[in-house]
Amino acid sequence: MPITRIEPHDEFLRIHFAPGESPRHADFHWFWLRHNSELDRHPITQERIVCSSELPLDPEPRSVRIAEDADALDIDWGHRPDGKVSRYATEWLRAHSYAADRDSPPAPPSDIEAVTVDFARLEEPLGPKIFRALEQHGLLIVRGYGLDTEALIETIGQQGLSVIETHFGRIEDLRTDNTTNRNTDQLGYTDSAVQLHTDQPFLDRPPRYQLLHSQRPAETGGANFVVDGLAAARYLSGLDRPAFELLRTVPVTFHRKQKSFERVLVSPILDFDAPGGFRIRYSYFTLAPHQRPFAEMEAWYRAYNRFAKLVRDERHQYRFLLQTGDFLIYDNWRMLHARTSFTGARWVRGVYFDKAH
Structure with a gap:
């Protein structure tokens, strides 16, 4: 043989x-x-x-x-x-083959071409294209759309999605010299790197989708990367089932405190039973100190760190740089997103959406 x-x-x-x-x-x-x-x-x-x-x-x-x-x-x-x-x-x-003919879930995808389109070459209306991409891939990158965020909001709204206002306001101007938003005392309004996370994990129902519309790229840096959290969870389940089960069952505390906003929520990181479908809550900068029994704390950290290393592996990420007029839209219940540090007057407009109820 x-x-x-x-x-x-x-x-x-x-x-x-x-x-x-x-x-x-x-x-x-x-x-x-x-x-x-x-x-x-x-x-x-x-x-x-x-x-x-x-x-x-x-x-x-x-x-x-x-x-x-x-x-x-x-x-x-x-x-x-x-x-x-x-x-x-x-x-x-x-x-001695203890894992004979094992079916292993695939690693999170990273083919940037599969999730990127050129607006000038679209052969179908933009709205339906966005919606299908979100259903299939969890994200879509559109090159060369232009700078009119309100027109883009209207296009997305035609697919049954409504703008969700948060404690930042209706539209976030993610720039270091921000004067238009509330509660800007958070990393998104600085030039620092922001590692992988989901947005608003401290809310009972985080906004389902986020639009990031580039108005002006940075002089250096400011690249984006996105990871399919659902694919990462499934991949982990095939590699390390105990770690997967801990992330699926152990509740953790997310705590966000800003100038005029504070919220606390307790939930597992991987929630397969959430209303509306799978939901990942993952935000290292809003995690409260972990509270586990002494004999379980090391196992919890091993599980959490195993997942963190998996999603932080660049081979499992979509990596790209948004130029002027480009935009990214992604499923915040499924995808993790991040950006590198930058220099210069980078300006990205952020808008949250959810299905009309």
Whole structure:
């Protein structure tokens, strides 16, 4: 049963076996492979001489290759002065395949071309295009629309979406010299980087959609990036079910306090039972101190940090820069968004929408 192909991932190695055989493929954690290396056995008794607790939890192999006869896998862990590699016989791998033919959810998408359109080349009305993109991808980037935010609001309104006024006002002028909005004592009105988050997680019903309409780009920086939080949650469920279950069930506290506004809300980060469908609440800058039993706090932080590292991986992000007249619209219940720091007089207009009730 030869190995036909190997597929390395960050957390595991997928091994593909010959067609027509069972299993078709199997997944093995790198740590499991490292722990089961025959190099860590006594040469006479073949007993283990290394405990898994003595090994690094995140081994990084120097090389992985199929043996010349395709009946074994060789992994160079890069730590032996004698240069010996770990060899895993194909039949042994098949016999010990604890994740045979596993169906793994795909990683969050990052193909920016799939979610970007040129306004001048649109072959259909803008409103329906926006609505379909939000349903399918969770976002849409439109290049070259122009600067008329009110006209854009009217177009979006024709799809049954209404502007939602918040404690900032009806339209946010996200600029460092803001004089038009209330409660501007928050990161969005500075030139600092703002890492991935959802907006208004401290509200019972956060606004469903947000429009970010570029009026003027920064001199340097100010790029946007967006992550599909629903895809990230599903991906995590296939990698680390205990972490996923903690994020789905453990309530956390979001607390926003500004000049003339304060709100507190308690909710899990991943809410699959929210009215209207899946809702992610994720905002590192409005999280109150975590309150978990002492014996559960470390497990909670491991789960939270596992998810944070997953979404902060640039391979899982849509990354782009809005030029003058471009806009982004995204589903705030599903997507996380962020921006890099910048210099200069960057100006983006922000508007929240929700379905008319």
